[in-house]
Amino acid sequence: MKCIGFRDNSVSFLVGGQAGQGITRSGSLLGKALMRGGFHVFGANDYPSVIRGSHNFYVLRASDEEVHSQADTVDLLLALNKETILLHKDELTEGGGIIYDEQTELSKGELERGDINMYPVPLNAIVEEIGGPSIMRNTVALGAAIALVGFDAEIMKGVISDTFAGRGGIIEMNHRAVEMGFDYARENYGDGFRCRLEPSGENPGRIMLTGNDAVALGAIQAGCKFYAAYPMTPASPVLHYLAAKDMEAEMVVIQPESEIAALTMVLGAAYAGVRAMTATSGGGFCLMTEALGLAAMTETPVVLMIGQRPGPSTGMATYSAQADLLFTIHASQGEFPRVVVAPGDVAECFYLTMEAFNLAEKYQVPAIILTDKYLIESHKSTEPFDPGKVGIDRGDLLIVDEWTDAEEYKRYKITESGVSPRILLGTRGATVLANSNEHTEYGYTTTDPERVMAMGEKRFRKGNALKKEVEDLNPVKVYGAEDAEVTIVGWGSTKGPALEALKMLRRDGVKARFVQVVYMAPFPAEAVGAALKGGGKLLLVEANRTAQLGALIKLNSGFTFEHFLSKVDGRPFNPGEIYDKVKEVL
Amino acid sequence: MVTMQDLATPATNTWCPGCGNFGILMAMKRAIVQLGLEREKVVAVTGIGCHGKMTNYIKVNGIHVIHGRVLPVATAIKLANRELTVIGFAGDGDAFNIGMGHFSHAARRNPDITLVVHDNLIYGLTTGQTSPTSKRGLKTKSTPRGVFEVAVNPITQALASDASFVARGYAGDMRHLTELFKEAITFPGFAMVDVLQPCVAWNRINTYDFYKERVYKLEEEGHDPTDLMKAYERGREWGDRIPIGVFYKVERPVYRENFPVLKGAPLARQKLDGIDISGLLKEFA
Ligand SMILES: Cc1ncc(C[n+]2csc(CCOP(=O)(O)OP(=O)(O)O)c2C)c(N)n1
Ligand code: SF4
Numbered sequence: 001m002k003c004i005g006f007r008d009n010s011v012s013f014l015v016g017g018q019a020g021q022g023i024t025r026s027g028s029l030l031g032k033a034l035m036r037g038g039f040h041v042f043g044a045n046d047y048p049s050v051i052r053g054s055h056n057f058y059v060l061r062a063s064d065e066e067v068h069s070q071a072d073t074v075d076l077l078l079a080l081n082k083e084t085i086l087l088h089k090d091e092l093t094e095g096g097g098i099i100y101d102e103q104t105e106l107s108k109g110e111l112e113r114g115d116i117n118m119y120p121v122p123l124n125a126i127v128e129e130i131g132g133p134s135i136m137r138n139t140v141a142l143g144a145a146i147a148l149v150g151f152d153a154e155i156m157k158g159v160i161s162d163t164f165a166g167r168g169g170i171i172e173m174n175h176r177a178v179e180m181g182f183d184y185a186r187e188n189y190g191d192g193f194r195c196r197l198e199p200s201g202e203n204p205g206r207i208m209l210t211g212n213d214a215v216a217l218g219a220i221q222a223g224c225k226f227y228a229a230y231p232m233t234p235a236s237p238v239l240h241y242l243a244a245k246d247m248e249a250e251m252v253v254i255q256p257e258s259e260i261a262a263l264t265m266v267l268g269a270a271y272a273g274v275r276a277m278t279a280t281s282g283g284g285f286c287l288m289t290e291a292l293g294l295a296a297m298t299e300t301p302v303v304l305m306i307g308q309r310p311g312p313s314t315g316m317a318t319y320s321a322q323a324d325l326l327f328t329i330h331a332s333q334g335e336f337p338r339v340v341v342a343p344g345d346v347a348e349c350f351y352l353t354m355e356a357f358n359l360a361e362k363y364q365v366p367a368i369i370l371t372d373k374y375l376i377e378s379h380k381s382t383e384p385f386d387p388g389k390v391g392i393d394r395g396d397l398l399i400v401d402e403w404t405d406a407e408e409y410k411r412y413k414i415t416e417s418g419v420s421p422r423i424l425l426g427t428r429g430a431t432v433l434a435n436s437n438e439h440t441e442y443g444y445t446t447t448d449p450e451r452v453m454a455m456g457e458k459r460f461r462k463g464n465a466l467k468k469e470v471e472d473l474n475p476v477k478v479y480g481a482e483d484a485e486v487t488i489v490g491w492g493s494t495k496g497p498a499l500e501a502l503k504m505l506r507r508d509g510v511k512a513r514f515v516q517v518v519y520m521a522p523f524p525a526e527a528v529g530a531a532l533k534g535g536g537k538l539l540l541v542e543a544n545r546t547a548q549l550g551a552l553i554k555l556n557s558g559f560t561f562e563h564f565l566s567k568v569d570g571r572p573f574n575p576g577e578i579y580d581k582v583k584e585v586l
Numbered sequence: 587m588v589t590m591q592d593l594a595t596p597a598t599n600t601w602c603p604g605c606g607n608f609g610i611l612m613a614m615k616r617a618i619v620q621l622g623l624e625r626e627k628v629v630a631v632t633g634i635g636c637h638g639k640m641t642n643y644i645k646v647n648g649i650h651v652i653h654g655r656v657l658p659v660a661t662a663i664k665l666a667n668r669e670l671t672v673i674g675f676a677g678d679g680d681a682f683n684i685g686m687g688h689f690s691h692a693a694r695r696n697p698d699i700t701l702v703v704h705d706n707l708i709y710g711l712t713t714g715q716t717s718p719t720s721k722r723g724l725k726t727k728s729t730p731r732g733v734f735e736v737a738v739n740p741i742t743q744a745l746a747s748d749a750s751f752v753a754r755g756y757a758g759d760m761r762h763l764t765e766l767f768k769e770a771i772t773f774p775g776f777a778m779v780d781v782l783q784p785c786v787a788w789n790r791i792n793t794y795d796f797y798k799e800r801v802y803k804l805e806e807e808g809h810d811p812t813d814l815m816k817a818y819e820r821g822r823e824w825g826d827r828i829p830i831g832v833f834y835k836v837e838r839p840v841y842r843e844n845f846p847v848l849k850g851a852p853l854a855r856q857k858l859d860g861i862d863i864s865g866l867l868k869e870f871a
Contacts, residue, residue, distance in 0.1 A: 252665055265662040
């Protein structure tokens with residue numbers, strides 16, 4: 001296996017073209033092929049909220065070690081139109097290359113760079129010869145790209161066969177497109193391009209998927225049997241995946257009339273004893289906030305995923321942000337315990353979704369998986385998920401045919417732990433009364449001060465127990481140097497670029513640490529404190545303007561941040577931006 | 587066999603004496619007793635308003651939700667466990683103002699649930715503001731110059747939404763209301779019973795006397811409940827004569843039949859052990 005890049009042991013591709021040209025599909029096919037060839041990959045898309053006609057691109061990075069994010073620059077540009085060249089030429093690494101159609105007219109003045117390797121390929125002519133649709137130009141370009149880096153065309157063809165399984169004609173044409181692009185580049189450009197990605201000859205068996213895929217799989221593995229969601233970018237792919245897999249997952253999957261209906265349906269199913277979930281983005285979550293409080297008051301375990309995008313309001317539907325953290329942990333009136341957990345990569349999306357279901361049921365609280373567009377739409381290669389790692393813990397849920405206790409069943413029985421046993425509706429000898437009004441142990445409405453106090457205290461005792469459990473769940477992760485001169489602090493999807501920045505700093509001999517806060521509620525104040533202690537200078541990195549995690553840390557752990565790196569244009573952090581900021585801070 | 591006594595709860599009733607809700611509560615209890623339903627197998631879902639207290643006063647499973655959201659909650663409970671008889675109780679405000687967005691969608695889905703609308707043509711719990719079923723011109727606390735809008739007509743609204751069972755009852759006619767409830771509960775599909783419910787505190791117009799003079803029974807006048815156009819005609823009647831009874835009913839496939847997974851044991855009873863997503867990972871490899 002050989003992996004040579006310009007700056008490090010990684011190679012970056014950018015596939016660009018018009019919306020509707022299958023850009024994300026092509027980029028992820030390349031990623032999958034490279035993964036099967038033994039490389040670790042990360043791929044992110046960038047597209048405006050239009051179906052056709054606007055510029056789209058997908059960046060893919062491959063390496064012989066784990067890659068956590070895109071790189072700052074592009075080594076090989078696969079330009080499916082001229083616009084892509086003009087828009088991205090400045091991102092090219094010195095010595096980088098451009099694959100484009102040979103008929104594209106490009107003057108020297110337009111390119112403005114003499115250090116770039118131009119690789120014209122007859123993309124259109126080859127597609128015409130094959131007699132395929134014009135979208136197949138992508139495949140020709142992929143063939144040329146893998147030839148330039150010394151990769152294996154057969155692996156690419158295998159990925160195509162699997163992706164288009166059952167569509168013989170399409171597979172055959174695409175195979176020819178790969179071969180012809182590959183042969184053309186070999187014959188005309190040989191080994192002239194410096195970057196190498198030569199496969200190991202053995203597929204290490206990893207998987208490549210998005211955060212959305214991983215959350216959906218986590219839900220299935222957790223025994224979620226009811227999913228209702230209203231379409232909203234970037235969370236809709238969870239709905240699409242589960243709807244397509246409802247038989248395998250044995251799940252009821254519904255697109256109801258609104259997010260209000262989605263969460264109240266989920267709540268109805270959960271009240272009846274079914275593990276249930278919904279997903280949305282900020283706008284949909286705004287509509288859900290009243291029902292979130294209903295779940296808290298009735299102690300009904302519901303699970304939600306939020307995929308953040310820039311706001312306020314409609315904002316930028318297809319871009320990323322981390323500005324809903326404080327909203328999420330405070331949403332809905334009144335005070336109540338809840339779970340808010342923020343995965344930082346695809347594996348965490350899977351395992352933390354499972355944890356969210358367990359915590360929701362054990363403590364009978366709403367649990368929210370807080371993600372963002374960059375995390376849930378980007379692809380990452382990872383080890384296959386271990387279905388048995390987290391397990392299913394339904395807490396105090398009694399599944400029996402008959403309630404045989406001498407004492408009548410009380411839905412909100414006052415207990416030491418604060419958790420009152422649940423029972424399935426329909427159990428002989430017991431009726432279950434849930435109530436959005438403050439209530440007695442039986443669930444009857446009350447305003448009696450003593451009972452009101454007792455019930456509120458019960459809910460908060462539960463919260464305390466939940467907090468203790470979360471402290472044992474690895475709620476804060478620490479990466480990098482023990483004796484750090486600088487500590488980068490972040491959450492969610494910034495984990496990827498931050499870990500890449502750590503790599504860059506390590507190469508420079510800088511002792512740096514990255515602290516990832518995973519659980520946002522209950523807030524792991526002590527663990528955060530321990531992780532920040534002795535960390536040198538503290539740099540907070542968040543995709544919001546108001547340093548929302550910083551505010552939580554200050555409130556709960558007392559640490560303040562002198563340095564804050566914020567990015568709010570909807571685009572993900574590049575590792576180099578974090579690296580530069582660290583250098584500035586030091 | 588469940589008795590009226592079994593359905594009583596210890597909660598103190600706080601409805602105004604003479605409120606039409608008493609009639610609805612009594613008729614519902616009788617319907618449950620006469621149908622021989624087990625109280626553990628019945629679920630009441632209530633919205634917010636005076637009607638919402640139903641869950642406190644009837645000893646079956648219950649969930650008192652938030653304003654306007656009775657239908658999505660009830661729909662999901664039925665999907666989660668088809669062995670349950672699910673009955674929603676909503677106010678006219680709950681069903682046709684804040685919850686209107688759910689009404690036509692529930693009707694369109696046709697879940698096998700019943701919706702009882704406590705239609706007092708006014709807001710009760712919030713002390714007498716206009717409701718979507720208040721008639722145009724009605725002066726209330728919030729409409730001192732009279733209601734400007736045309737009233738929502740629950741019957742034609744339900745018919746237009748393709749509800750498969752559309753009926754109206756009157757809280758002052760216990761026997762008739764009990765029969766209607768029994769028919770609605772046993773009807774396979776979405777069954778709405780709009781109940782004319784005098785609010786003695788805030789509605790001085792639509793009183794027991796008002797209704798006594800006007801209500802008549804559709805079934806006594808040979809109405810054919812399978813005739814949609816006739817149902818519309820009767821549904822628009824509101825004046826000297828006000829029809830009660832079943833306006834329309836048609837059997838359509840119920841919602842849960844669409845879901846292959848619901849053919850086996852109820853969702854809520856499905857075992858969660860033995861799930862393994864490993865096979866699903868293949869497409870990502
Ligand atoms: C979201 C929300 N808005 C407003 C209220 C206040 N509120 C309580 S009951 C009600 C309306 C009651 O009218 P109706 O639904 O007809 O029920 P009734 O009291 O007449 O039975 C309102 C507006 C609320 N509880 N929730
Ligand atoms: S306010 Fe009206 S609806 Fe409410 S209890 Fe009194 S009479 Fe009944």
